[in-house]
Amino acid sequence: MHKSDVIAHFGGKSKTAKALGIAPSSITQWGEIIPESRAYQIEHITGGALSADHYRNKLKTA
Template sequence: MTKSQAIQHFGSISVLAKALGVTYEAIRQWDEVPELRQYQIERITRGALKAKQQSGAA
């Protein structure tokens, strides 16, 4: 998911921040949604937003 998709789903950065238990400024600093936050958002939204599958190098 992209940062803009997450913000759009929640309606604002403030609401997203509250849902994640982080500050508004923390989210503003993201270039991309961190991987673990993506999984947290996926769980909070009950799958409405999906975490990107990261390809792990062995």
């Protein structure tokens, strides 16, 4: 899951932070691929509109 996709989905960094219950500065610290725990949280919040498949696929190849 890419940070740019998440921010676009929620409509900005502040709205993303509010949806996740975190500070906007936390989002700034993410790399372009967001942390795994947040990816699953976002997948849940968005009802699967944004998927954490990146991490599921990583587990399958390990």
